[in-house]
Amino acid sequence: MSLRVRLTLILGAAFVVIWALAAAWMLRDLRHQMMFSLDQRLVASARMVAGLIDQMPQPLVARGEGAKLSADQLSVPDGMACQVSSLRGEIIARNHTKDHALDDDRSGFRDQTIDGARWRTFTYYRGDFRITTADRHQEREALNRSILLAASAPVLVALLGSLGLLWLGIGKGLAPLNRMRDALRRRSPDALEPLQVRGLPSELQPLQDTQNQLFQRIAQTIERERRLTDDAAHELRTPLTAIKTHLQVARMTEGAAREQALEHAEQGADRMHRTLEQLLLLARVEGSLSFEDGVQCSAEQVARQAIQDTGVGQRIDLQLAPGTAQVYLGMPAPLAVTALRNLLDNALRHTRGSEPVELAVRMDEGRVAFTVRDHGPGIAEQDLEHLTERFWRSGQSGSCGLGLAIVQAIVQRCAGSLRFDSRSDGLRVLLQVPLRTQSV
């Protein structure tokens, strides 16, 4: 059921009930007032007849039984019966020819049935006379009905008019919602451009804004994922191309050329192997796999292991602060070694000639701080934020662009921190990792 029908039904039902109650109340009061007025008319007519009789010559009674006064003489309104009788019950005058007398000997109002018709009578004693005025209930009801009809017709029209206006008004009020619905319906399911519905009320505007922000975020995420897959495809296809090309060359050639092609193919395979390993490592670090091997490593051991892993330990100048042989890192040793080794590899790659790379290990505010410093050209300010992006590499560094992304992932996993400080005399990388807590 549409919101419009629903709202109209709920509000319309409430309208009808309230109007019906109000009308019933009003009509009941109206009927009461009218009956009271009609009674008052009987009273007034009786008094008036009494007044008339007072002015007439008194031996009215002596004229004999059945003497009649015309309705004109009694001057009571049409439709009202009037009867003047003596205290003994003789009818002196009446304005109707009914055989049955208005039979009443008590003063005041009474309801009685005469000839099958119900009458409302009023009896009034004045001197020797008894004056009774009466009108028919049937006439009273007819009058009542016509007044009810006259009063209820406008109520009914007003009610129907209100319902119509309600339908139109709700439709108008819900128009922005309908515009939004139509705009959403027109979109293709994978559309990501922002929703542009003009003139939205203040309740709906935040909805559209939030929706558009969501679209934007989704678009950014999709774009990032697409680029990442694209980059990964590029990184894997490039060495694969080298392998395939050189294998084909090997098939086409002979002798030394063939040997060289095979050697090149092997180099390509090595490169592909490295990239795959790095990608897998990154996936594992970012996933929830455990690296805990139960081996406790001190900061010094981690540093020495990382230096050994680079394979060119003689180019690295290790500076150990006192006490670093006794502190243990609050992270799996393999991850610490990998992170440090990647930083060292990076530094070695950007250091010209035989200049050393410096690795300093010290304690800093309850954490272990590893500082790796190279003597390369440093890196441009605007490139600093790209350093830890996957597959980002500066110029022709020859790396696969994943080393620092892995360090960043390790740091995030192990609550460490990674900072870069680039100066003209080289890049300094500060890696801080937490200590192992005493309870463990």
Next chain:
Amino acid sequence: MHVLLCEDDDLIASGIAAGLTAQGMTVDRVATAGAAQAMLQAATFDVMVLDLGLPDEDGLKLLQRLRQQGESLPVLVLTARDAVTDRVDGLQAGADDYLLKPFDLRELAARLHTLLRRAAGRAVNVIEHGPLSYDPSSRETCLGGVPVDLSRREQALLQALLHNRGRVLSSEQLKDSVYGFGDEVESNALNVHIHHLRRKLGNGIVETVRGLGYRLGPAQLPEVEQP
């Protein structure tokens, strides 16, 4: 066929160069967009193989600039990115063909031949010239239906002449077709190849235009040539 290969990855570039050379092409290798542009100004090439991820400039930008400069050299773009938008961008930037890494060297060669053939306005691959027919992809030369054995340099020379039928080529242009940019060329090497070609395909096959260079002449049937 003289190919300019613009690829920054040394391993891939050496493989492509070796593979295309083994298939009878003359390949010059550059690793940057700047070097490619310098090379295009220095020598004449038949076709260019362009990798998109160059270190100094995006390959597509280079291609766009070359096209704006009126360079009509057929260009085959190599890329490891397979998104449709990338391919569309490549073709819109002025690429004539598109090959996704990793590829087959024979396919690369076949596509380069097709590009050259289209550039020459021919619908079939085999070039016919009187009784002479030459298939650039299989590098088979036949004279009156009989296969003729040509060396790689001789094939390159014949191909250059066949692609420029009716036009006079300077000896510099011919050298560009036969030798790579870095090749050491003896001063009379070209004359030696022309001599061999005349011996195998008839004296008239290479006409000398005095002071200007050389032109393709009519091929003669072997019966006439070899008594």
